[in-house]
Structures are given as structure tokens and as C-alpha cells.
Amino acid sequence: MRASSPRLARLPGLLAAAGLLACLSACGGSDDHPASTNTTTATPPATTTPTSPTFAPAVLSSSVCSGLTATSIPASSISLPSGGATFTSAALVAATDANNLNGDFCKVLGTVQPVDGAAPVIHFEINLPVKWNGKFVHVGGGGFDGVLITGLDPMDFAPASSATPLALGYATFGDDSGHVGGITNGSFAANDEALANYGRQSLKKTHDVAMALMTSLYKVDKPLKGYFIGSSTGGRDALAMVQNWPQDYDGIFINRPALNYTGLRLSNVQLGRSLFLNNGAGWINPVKTTLLLNTVMNACDGLDGAQDGIISNVAACKAQSSAILASLRCAGGADTGNTCLSDAQLATVTAMANPLALNYALANGVTSYGGYNILAGMVFGPPYSASRNFGPNATGPTAPNYLAASSNSPNAYITGDQWMKYFITRNASFNTLTVDPANPGAWQQRIVDVSALTDATSTNLDAFFAKGGKIIWTHGTADEVVSTDSSIAYYQQLVAKYGQSGIDAAVRFYLIPGNGHGGTGPFIPSFDSLALLSGWVEAGTEPANNIVAVNTQTKAAVDTSPAGTAARPLCRYPSWPKYKGGGADPNLAASFSCSTQ
Incomplete structure (x- = not known):
């Protein structure tokens, strides 16, 4: 270089x-240089006032x-x-x-x-x-x-x-x-x-x-100042830029970032294997998917103090996962109809809920991908995510080519299959189901090499933080596309590297209960993220530990959430919004406190 x-x-x-x-x-x-070379440290620059009288650009x-x-x-x-x-x-x-x-x-x-x-x-x-x-x-x-x-x-x-x-x-x-x-x-x-x-x-x-x-x-x-904003792949984009070219930006707003990109695609492949191997025994039809999600909601909705169709106390809900799965199991473990899940179907749910552990390291030493909140409020199918589920065709998967009729395959597997065919094998006819993501055999080194090109998992933000760079970061707990836990894992790695006080000076991370991927989930908040980011970068105004946000989601007739009317606090991780009770109006953000218990 x-x-x-x-x-x-x-x-x-x-x-x-x-x-x-x-x-x-x-x-x-x-060449595109790895983030590990960004080791320069410097005194953070003084705040620049963007309305300085010396700034007088030519008229366009x-x-x-x-x-x-x-x-x-x-x-x-x-x-x-x-x-x-x-x-x-x-x-x-x-x-x-x-x-x-x-x-x-x-x-x-x-x-x-x-x-x-x-x-x-x-x-x-x-x-x-x-x-x-x-x-x-x-x-x-x-x-x-x-x-x-x-x-x-x-x-x-x-x-x-x-x-x-x-x-x-x-x-x-x-x-x-x-x-x-x-x-x-x-x-x-x-x-x-x-x-x-x-x-x-x-x-x-x-x-x-x-x-x-x-x-x-x-x-x-x-x-005077530069910002990057992005969600999903765009969130990965923003992190990749400040990891590799920190001099170019002063602040980034990221939402549901697909930062562990290779881990995400490997999890897509794992989902397909769970659904389609063993003659499709693990596939879950739409009726059973709804049964699963309703069972989780009934068990966990009130754990945050409010029966509102939003699971905010995710940790407490996850603690009940074993009991929830046991209550859904068909007698004897065989598939006996739409009122229960077979052992093979429960294995699919478990594979999605648990982290994907890899027996090798991707770029930046990553060896896993976070599990999804499918047992803790993730939206997967109607009414809020109809296009993302295990496959909407009630007749089940079509063997042996599960992409011949795309309606029989979940969106996640389609993207994982595309990734395996073109990013990794460069073979459009490749059978993705033959690859075990944990032990990919001959494809392991290629997967590792590609992860260095696409992933934004480096924790070396030295140069970005040294110049005073700021990050505001959100992720919905109901995300059905990018694991919420992948964001949590990266945030925890940053805390381990820089210490909590170091991260508090530069990063604000908020989980959003009930928010899925894009316009999905019972809660879609409304708040001015650019004003928060620019205010922090330019005036030193730290974002609050909780941000009041109004819900803009259209209420679905089949759910009990206060969609379209309620305001909620977006709580700074690791806290979550807990209803105060006592008859407080559940449509008011003031009726909730940010709690860790």
C-alpha cells in the first residue's frame, strides 16, 4: 500500500x-486495505460549527x-x-x-x-x-x-x-x-x-x-462534516467505511446492520438444510408458523408488564424457550397435523434460534452468527411479514430443486443459495444443500477469503473514534432477516475492546422491541435520527438514554398491539421499556421506564 x-x-x-x-x-x-491497519491515534479535533461565517460556498x-x-x-x-x-x-x-x-x-x-x-x-x-x-x-x-x-x-x-x-x-x-x-x-x-x-x-x-x-x-x-446512513446491507456499508476509511466521515447512523455478512449467508444455508433435507421433514407450513408465533406471544407478551402485542423483555422470553417448544411438540414427535410441531420441525426452530457455530474463523476472527428471536417475538409471516417465512405454499417444498418454484422456499434460503452459487462456488448449478456451514470442507478457504471482502466485523475503530466520530445504532428485536444478536455481539466486542466509558463517548445502541426488518413488525418508530447524529457530532449534544418514538405501523386487526397510536421509549442497550403499571396510559412513552430487570 x-x-x-x-x-x-x-x-x-x-x-x-x-x-x-x-x-x-x-x-x-x-488496494482496499484491511481495517487492522487503522491504528493511528490522535487527539479528537475541536468541534466545528457548520454555520461558521467563513463558510461561503459559490452559488450553484x-x-x-x-x-x-x-x-x-x-x-x-x-x-x-x-x-x-x-x-x-x-x-x-x-x-x-x-x-x-x-x-x-x-x-x-x-x-x-x-x-x-x-x-x-x-x-x-x-x-x-x-x-x-x-x-x-x-x-x-x-x-x-x-x-x-x-x-x-x-x-x-x-x-x-x-x-x-x-x-x-x-x-x-x-x-x-x-x-x-x-x-x-x-x-x-x-x-x-x-x-x-x-x-x-x-x-x-x-x-x-x-x-x-x-x-x-x-x-x-x-x-465541513460528512455522514453515512444505512440499514441492513446499508448498515454494513456504513461500518465498512469507518473501519476502512475513517477519515471520510464524522458520524454514521446504522439500522439492523448486516455486518457479519458471511455469517448471515451461512445461516441462510443452514435454514435451507433444516427445511429441505430429510425429505422436507423440517419444513413448517404457514398454519404451523402462525401457531408457533402465537404461542410465543401468549407466553411472553406480558413479561414487560403490558399486554400489547410487543415482547420487550426478550431475555425473560428466551428463558421460557424450552417450555414453549415442549408445549408445541406433537405426541411422540411425529407430524400429526396443524395443531403441533414434529421433532424435525422443532429442530428447524431450534436451529434458527440458536447461534450458528463455525469450526473455523471468518475475517477478523469471527466464529459464529447470532441466533434469531423466533422464540422471543420475531415476526415471520402474516400479518406483518407475509413475504418472509418458511415458504407460503401449503403443499410443501418441491424436491429436488427447491428453487424451481420460489414460493416454496423462504426468502432467506433464496439469498443464501445465490450467495453460495455466485460468491463462493461460481457455479450456477451448484447444490447448496450439500454444504454444511459449520464444516464446509473444500469451500472453507473460499468462504474465509470472501468474508474479508464483504464483512464489516473489525473492531478496530481507533482512527474513527480518535477524530471524534460518532455512531447511533438501532436494531429491532423482531428482525426476521438480520439477527438482532449479531448486533449485540459486535457491540459487546466493542465494549470489551474500548471499555464501557470509551464506547459511551462514541456509540449509542438502541434495541427496538416489536420492530422487524424494513416495514415489518407491530412497532415502527418515528424519530429524527439525523438531527440526533448531527447534534452529537457538531454540538456535543449526547443522545438521550431513551428516545421517545411514535409508532407508525398500521394496526393489524388480528393483533393486540397499540399500533398507530402508541409512543414508546427506545431504550439504550441493555435496557428495555417496562410498563410502570398502576393504570398508566400504555399509549404514552412516559408510562414506561427503561429497565434491565
């Missing part, structure tokens, strides 16, 4: 003709914006290997344009060319507000990506009445991770450069292009 050096680069074409200088401080590295005009079309940025201004970037279109969007909620801004679309001619390009969008506040928000993706992240949308959990980051004056940008396709289509990963781009490199390349563009057009040396 070459030493870092500042670099100035002029944008060619019309941009250069306009006399706009691109000032990009590039790291100069030729319509002619300057449109003049960007067909101009380019050389590969030398992008700190990872690429073929350079080209702006394919640029136009000023007026605040008065139909359906535009983002104010006046310059919308720039473009591509980053690959080094490998067989690899796809990276598509990006950069949005530059006419009234720039000097800051930016980089937005992460989801699933296998393949869809352009525009940076035009509100943040996760943003109140309906709040302005988007772009409307607030932040420059925003995102990309498609370097390929086009559905978020469950992993075929792009058969190409090495496309896989590396998805792993994290497309994010850095897009960031560098955005920095060159912003510093040139606004005529500043660098933005």
Missing part, C-alpha cells in the same frame, strides 16, 4: 473550461450544473483502481417541480468505469443543493443491491413532517454497488471486481467522485 498524499485534479471538458478546480485529498492506496447555477454533462473525473482522483468517472447527465431540479420535496438542487448521474472490461460499471447519483449547508449524507444500499440509491428519500424512521437531508441543505449521494439487478440476485458476484465493489469498494469510489465534484463546484477545500 502506498503512502497517502494530497492530490489536486482538474475536471476535464466543460467543467475545466469553467475554471472550477477539483480539490480531492486521495489516500493514494491501490443552472448553467454550471448542466455544464457537467459528459465531463469526467480521471482515475487518478479516485483512490481505488478504476477507469475514471463520467457524468452522464446533470440538470437543475427546481423546488417548484412536481413531486420534488428536496428544494433546488443539481441532480448528477454518472458511472465509474471498471478496470476489468468484463465487470459492470458503478452507477451513482450525486445531488447538490443550491443552498448547501457544507455537509453531506452518503446513503447505503440493501440486500444484494443492484438498485441505484438516489439519496432523495427521507431517512429511516424520519417523521412524516420532517424534511429530507437534501432539503435541509446536505449534499447526498449513493450508487448501485457496481451492478444492476434485483436485491436477491447474486449473479454479479461471479466477477471479481463486481464482488469487490459490492463488498465496499463502490462506496469509496463514489465517495471520492462526490468529494471531487463538491469541492470543485462549491469552491471549498472540503466539506
